[in-house]
Amino acid sequence: MIKSLYTRIVLYYCAAVLISVGIGFASAVVLFWNSGYEEEANSLKRSAAVIVQLYEQTRPQNIASFLESAAQLASVRVSLQLTGREDSEQRFNWRENESLGLLCDCEVAYSTIWSINGNDYELKVLPDQEEISGFSEIAFILAIVLLVGGGLMLAAGRHLVKPVKAVTTAAGEIAGGNFGIRLPTDRQDEMGALSASINHMASELGQLDQERQAFVANVSHEFQSPLTSIKGFTQMLLEGALDASEQQRALQIIGQESDRLSKLSDNLLRLAALDSDKLALSPVPFDVAEQIRRTVLAFEPVWSQKGLNVEMSASKAIIQADKELLSQVWSNLMSNAIKFTPPGGAIRIAVRIQEDQLETRFYDSGARIAEKDKPRIFERFYKVDEARDRTREGSGLGLSIVQKIVGIHKGRIRIVDGPLQEGKTFIITLPVPRAEGEVVREHAGNRQQNRPAG
Numbered sequence: 159m160i161k162s163l164y165t166r167i168v169l170y171y172c173a174a175v176l177i178s179v180g181i182g183f184a185s186a187v188v189l190f191w192n193s194g195y196e197e198e199a200n201s202l203k204r205s206a207a208v209i210v211q212l213y214e215q216t217r218p219q220n221i222a223s224f225l226e227s228a229a230q231l232a233s234v235r236v237s238l239q240l241t242g243r244e245d246s247e248q249r250f251n252w253r254e255n256e257s258l259g260l261l262c263d264c265e266v267a268y269s270t271i272w273s274i275n276g277n278d279y280e281l282k283v284l285p286d287q288e289e290i291s292g293f294s295e296i297a298f299i300l301a302i303v304l305l306v307g308g309g310l311m312l313a314a315g316r317h318l319v320k321p322v323k324a325v326t327t328a329a330g331e332i333a334g335g336n337f338g339i340r341l342p343t344d345r346q347d348e349m350g351a352l353s354a355s356i357n358h359m360a361s362e363l364g365q366l367d368q369e370r371q372a373f374v375a376n377v378s379h380e381f382q383s384p385l386t387s388i389k390g391f392t393q394m395l396l397e398g399a400l401d402a403s404e405q406q407r408a409l410q411i412i413g414q415e416s417d418r419l420s421k422l423s424d425n426l427l428r429l430a431a432l433d434s435d436k437l438a439l440s441p442v443p444f445d446v447a448e449q450i451r452r453t454v455l456a457f458e459p460v461w462s463q464k465g466l467n468v469e470m471s472a473s474k475a476i477i478q479a480d481k482e483l484l485s486q487v488w489s490n491l492m493s494n495a496i497k498f499t500p501p502g503g504a505i506r507i508a509v510r511i512q513e514d515q516l517e518t519r520f521y522d523s524g525a526r527i528a529e530k531d532k533p534r535i536f537e538r539f540y541k542v543d544e545a546r547d548r549t550r551e552g553s554g555l556g557l558s559i560v561q562k563i564v565g566i567h568k569g570r571i572r573i574v575d576g577p578l579q580e581g582k583t584f585i586i587t588l589p590v591p592r593a594e595g596e597v598v599r600e601h602a603g604n605r606q607q608n609r610p611a612g
Contacts, residue, residue, distance in 0.1 A: 337364030
């Protein structure tokens with residue numbers, strides 16, 4: 159089996175040329191024979207008539223000398239013999255040792271009966287040997303075409319295979335972890351498009367590798383920080399260096415850090431499940447507004463303690479989706495809003511269906527997100543507070559989980575700045591097929607300070 163693409167290209171070309179040459183030669187023979195036979199026969203007939211006419215006019219004494227000269231002038235070969243006597247044949251303008259049957263195509267000949275001095279002769283006129291046919295010339299030309307074409311194909315094949323070899327080398331480099339390799343993209347053909355695709359793939363893989371390394375570093379950091387605290391306070395407790403109140407505080411911190419590790423593990427497992435192609439959704443019809451209201455009430459002890467003003471405006475909105483996953487979305491957004499809203503601030507939630515989309519808005523009056531941070535806010539472990547302020551709990555996975563769940567439901571999440579130069583709003587839109595969506599306009603009253611509307 160031939161494995162080299164270069165060899166295959168050359169062999170395919172040679173096979174194609176050989177087939178083409180064979181067909182061309184056969185076609186040339188047929189066309190030459192069909193078109194040239196009649197013309198050649200007429201030419202020989204005219205030559206014979208001229209020889210006979212010239213003889214009748216001149217009546218030379220030496221007929222043999224006359225026929226030799228006439229045959230040479232007409233560029234033909236002449237055979238003369240008495241009728242019925244093959245042993246009397248005389249040849250004129252024939253080369254030595256020539257054979258009539260071997261050196262001519264006897265079908266291309268003209269024969270007539272010529273009476274000379276009362277004797278009947280058979281006059282046969284044949285084309286000169288050098289002009290019998292052009293088959294040898296045609297074959298020679300086709301051979302030249304084959305040789306020249308083969309040489310050009312060798313050079314062209316090398317030129318065609320060169321970028322393929324470059325792509326193969328680049329693929330090997332990428333497989334080895336070198337994502338910085340780039341191929342030239344100055345070609346405007348399919349190889350140029352392939353090179354551009356390879357470069358894009360290498361760039362994406364490089365970005366993924368960087369994200370993987372950053373992910374590992376972030377996971378290590380998030381796990382290492384609480385583990386360090388737990389280890390330190392545990393060591394202090396074992397050494398008996400703390401009094402009763404300090405021991406109680408140490409145990410509280412150990413418990414908090416343990417909860418933090420547990421939540422981090424749960425979020426990582428949840429992200430892994432969401433990333434898995436094997437995740438099966440369990441869509442059921444339910445009222446999103448009611449689900450969000452229950453989520454807000456579940457967080458009431460937290461936002462009441464901070465004195466937040468929580469408002470909710472919603473109409474009954476029934477959609478068909480995975481109820482458990484969307485519950486995680488509302489919980490993460492509510493937790494995020496409470497965390498970043500200063501004491502006495504405001505949180506406003508709005509739910510409505512417009513045409514075939516469900517729109518949910520979570521506004522909080524906390525600090526805005528800088529423009530440079532908005533493109534990365536949904537990255538895993540990314541935190542706007544780059545110093546990783548320990549006073550704010552969280553692993554930086556909440557919004558990543560939200561975006562993943564919304565994406566699974568064919569929805570979209572985005573961030574817009576709040577009104578009056580303060581706050582921010584997370585806007586989630588989810589598709590709602592008309593056949594499955596229902597809106598009942600039952601405006602809920604608003605409760606401030608301690609309870610949301612519902």
